[in-house]
Amino acid sequence: MAFLNPLLLGFAALGSIPVIIHLLNRSRFRVVVWAAMEFLLRAIKQNQRRIQLRDIILMIIRCAAITALALSLARPTVNAEGLGFLGGRSGFAALILLDNSMSMACSDGKETRFDAARRIAREIVGRFDRGTWVGVILFSDDASMPLGDPSQNLDFVKQEMDKLKQSDGITNLEAAMFLAREVFERKREFVAARKELYLISDFQASAWKEPGGKLAETMRALDEMAALRFVNVGDGRRDNLAVRDLRTTDDFVTPDAPTAIVAEIRNYGDADAVAVPVDLIVRGKPAARLTVDVPAGGTAAACFEHKFARADGVFEIAAKIDDHRLPNDDVRHLAAEMFSDIRVLVADGKPGDDEPRTEGFYLSRSLNLADPETEARVGPASAEVVPHYRMGDRNLSNYRVIILADVPEPSNPAMLERFVRAGGGLVLFPGDQAGNDLYNRKMLEGNVKLLPARIGAASGDEEKRESYVGLAASGLEHPVMRFFDSPENRPLLAEVKFFKRYDLEPVSEEGVSVVARFQDGKPFIVERRLGSGFVWLAAAPASARWSNFPAQCAFPIVINRAVQYMAQGFLPPRNVRVGERLAGFVPLEDQAVPLILTEPAPRGGRRQIEAIPTADRRAMFEVPETPFAGFYRVRQDKLKGAEFSFAVNPRCEKESDLAAIGAEYIRSNMPGLEFSWMDRNGDVRALVEGGRGGTEIWWIPMFAVFLLLAVESALAAHWAPRT
């Protein structure tokens, strides 16, 4: 038997109170001079032994009652074996917090930390007494109770624990502790029970050193309500190499053109890593290998150059190293969408213009890029230039981007709006023929709101070539213009001169932004996001009359990047981090076709998901949880080629750093926090029963208190002298 409040055992000394009172009373008596002593002596002679016996019995009962009360307050416990004869309800409720973040995949060669955590958790549950309530909280990005409500079925808990999976999320300790606190406070099984919290984790430093969090406060609150027991399954080593980043240097992957792919390798250890081989894998096949030296605590980049074949769809790219310390950060994934043939319809406002270099000319030349020698296409787009009045003949759904080049009057703006909302791109180059008032009225002030800016008056004179304004070389954050945001490409903008231009006044609406500005700060290109598509409005036509822009190198770069950008549409990202949601759109008519989600192997599964109709005649599917790193694929099996691929990567900046804290860190940073600490190979029995000392049986002495008091009252009443 052990006592949870052994100090209160001292109150057992109060059991001598009745004796002390008796002795004190013996010295506190009244003196009466008495005459009829003979009768008194005879009465005493008759009763003395009986009275003494009664007094002794009552005194023993009173002493025993006080001692039993002290015993009860000291909260005696017996171990499970000793509880058998009591028929045993333990009165304990335990929460097991299991860290399943990515760092728990780290292996010591025999088992991963997560496997060790599950093993120890099972051992802990195995040590629980019958009747103990057990709840399991699994935490990484978020905290959840995968087993549902707390259970007293310990076999079930152990069995279900085997099914728990390790994720690639980060350690969100605060969320776990907050959930634990909520469970302790609200779950009826825990409210009245003696609470225990077992935190099984690798105690990664990054999780405990989160600045500004409320972890310490929550821990203290938990300490108030439960016995804290920490189990460290880490091995104390921090050496680890991780592919921290994988990206293309450009935002858009162009077919048949070399694309730079950079894999960033980080060394979290204390020793340099020499000649680390880095493999580039494209669509499951090795594409290249580089070796890099990564200094201790530093980063090295493996820069690949890969020419992607002309093919529509998503290229699944991966960079991989052989480290094996933490498998899930040894590979990084990238989903790069390729548009091999972006069809662009150019509506030329001056098809019969005598001037040879019309908007159609420049646009066609910029978009229909061909190898000068082989005349083979090299660009992502193919443009079809039609007179503006022939535009109505075309089926717009065949095009990804429509360019209205100085079209006098936009015909059927409502149709254009539907086109954009469905994911198409619309680029407006107003010039001499495009009346600004007419555009504003038909495409901004009416029911159709396509324009991202009000087209103001034209300023400047195309004849006065000495007076011009250039493009701003700063504020190039837009994906299209980001290309120029480098010392080697920035000069390309410097040659651009505008002699005449419209004043654009961007509307104050959501989704409207300025893509590029003139040097005087006025907008050159303004973008409006509409549905899944974009509308661009330029301040000058795509001809060489108002500017020299179409004749400059920057023009085909901008226009090709623009159509690539617009071809992608405004869609949820394909590259996300673990824990973030995935989403995509399918045509409304394909909504009924089953969508199959395939999660990364080997942990991921395969299941059907649903698409929900949206207001813009599409259906959206969503994958709210992405616990594993890798490629997630959503496929409509019955529709050929309808496949969506997403790359999900871990947050290496937190999870790949295996530096851990120890008990001392917690003691020094959370002073006053009381907890037990056990390392991976510690004694689970000592951990569970050491602090707990078995099952509480405080109710037995408490029952004895009431029983003794009842007996005492009954005897005292029975023996009390009748008056």
Next chain:
Amino acid sequence: MPVAQPKLSKYLDPKILSRIGKLELIARLVVEGFMAGAHRSPYHGFSVEFAQHREYTYGDDPRHIDWKIYGKSGRYYIKQYDVETNFTAQILHDASESMLYSSGGATKLEYANYLTASLAYLITSQQDAVGVGIFNEGLEKFIEPRQAAGHVHTICSELERAEPRRKTDIGRIMHEFADRIRRRGIVIVVSDLLDDPERIMAGLSHLRFAGHEAILMHVMDPFELEFPFDGLIKFRGLEAYPEITCQPRMLRHSYLEELNRHIAAIRRACERNNCDYVLASTAQPVEVALFGYLTSRILRRRKGRVKA
């Protein structure tokens, strides 16, 4: 050394006496009953008054034949007289140490003094003689019976002067009195009777055998009768008893049983010896005790219960 004047008024409380004074006529009848009703005086008195004539029958004392009527009528008539009482009362007054007990009011001794003084006054005021014997283990003081009015003053002085000490030995005193007093009369014992009932009974028997009528006036404190103590008490015994510490509440039942057994034994002794027994609580006014006793005695006499 100047002798302190006895505080007669202390014992003859006007209140008490005024109540008893109203009883004077009753008291006379009672005293008459004392003497004539219950015990015809063995002595001839001086105040014999003629009552009637009755024809002589065999056995009558020829000294009472009225010769004048014989001379006139030739028949024998005897004279009959009302016999007035003329008795001697002896009051045995207990002055042992146990009489010092008091639960708050008068001690038993003081109460006994009241009783003795009242009785003496009552008796002398009816022209009877009263003597007082103050005793504890032995007879400490004996005041010869007298009838004079100033005799009460003497009695009161002696009562005042008496110092309670030593144990009670009533049986011995009764024996001593029975042997000592030749003239038969009434012996009134005023005591707490804390003595062996057997010895008291033996003493009573001796008194009765000597031709005395005995009345036991048992003076007890109300606390002695009820034993209402609570808590832990050290009882310091009078009359050389040891100290005892106990919880009296636990003993009350047994104590009262013992007390009642003692009183019952004394009552039985009185009944056997045809003696009167009066239990007087010191909480009870003296006049009430006296009045109660005298009233009950009158009633008994009227009903003929008082045996000659």
